[in-house]
Amino acid sequence: MIQIQDVILSDDILDANFCCDLPKCMGACCVEGDSGAPLTESEHEEIKDILPLIWDELSPMAQELIQKQGIAYVDTDGELVTSIIKGKECVFTCFEESGICKCVIDKAFREGRISVQKPVSCHLYPIRESSVNGLPALNYDRWSICTPAVRVANRNGVKLFQFLQEPLVRRFGKEWYDELCQVALMWDQMKNSR
Numbered sequence: 551m552i553q554i555q556d557v558i559l560s561d562d563i564l565d566a567n568f569c570c571d572l573p574k575c576m577g578a579c580c581v582e583g584d585s586g587a588p589l590t591e592s593e594h595e596e597i598k599d600i601l602p603l604i605w606d607e608l609s610p611m612a613q614e615l616i617q618k619q620g621i622a623y624v625d626t627d628g629e630l631v632t633s634i635i636k637g638k639e640c641v642f643t644c645f646e647e648s649g650i651c652k653c654v655i656d657k658a659f660r661e662g663r664i665s666v667q668k669p670v671s672c673h674l675y676p677i678r679e680s681s682v683n684g685l686p687a688l689n690y691d692r693w694s695i696c697t698p699a700v701r702v703a704n705r706n707g708v709k710l711f712q713f714l715q716e717p718l719v720r721r722f723g724k725e726w727y728d729e730l731c732q733v734a735l736m737w738d739q740m741k742n743s744r
């Protein structure tokens with residue numbers, strides 16, 4: 551376990567190689583799983599506000615579900631998560647012609663049509679954030695659907711924390727991320743000197 555400022559990290563956040571390989575996994579993390587993506591209360595409010603701007607891009611089934619139960623629900627763990635269609639995909643998914651699953655919120659944000667980003671829990675995945683003694687705690691969530699991401703990263707030598715630079719800076723700031731990179735360097739040197 552490693553602590554950087556007030557954030558606790560499991561060792562494999564520094565050790566693991568990871569780089570999403572969308573043509574292979576088809577964005578399965580937005581479809582598979584038992585519940586939707588964790589949302590903060592403020593993300594819930596922000597997404598409700600921009601909903602009219604992305605409404606036409608949602609599938610008819612997503613629109614029907616949102617009209618019935620809203621964009622989010624509380625799952626069996628008591629966590630606020632995005633609504634999912636028939637136990638499968640998140641209501642904010644869309645599918646490209648190739649079949650790759652994308653996020654409507656992320657697409658609209660990257661095209662400059664909205665200023666709200668997708669939930670930080672989606673952005674950080676496969677890092678999952680929980681809380682230990684009141685401090686944020688980060689773990690690498692290993693899931694078989696991401697096997698292609700591990701294969702390609704092992705070939706190219708891309709570390710998980712490098713691939714997730716953008717969401718880690720979004721969540722904890724640039725100064726914190728720079729410190730993480732320095733610790734990762736020392737961590738490698740320490741392991742290589744054993």
Ligand code: SF4
Nearest residue numbers: 570575578579696699
């Ligand atoms: S997190 Fe896993 S399933 Fe999701 S896009 Fe990346 S490799 Fe694919």
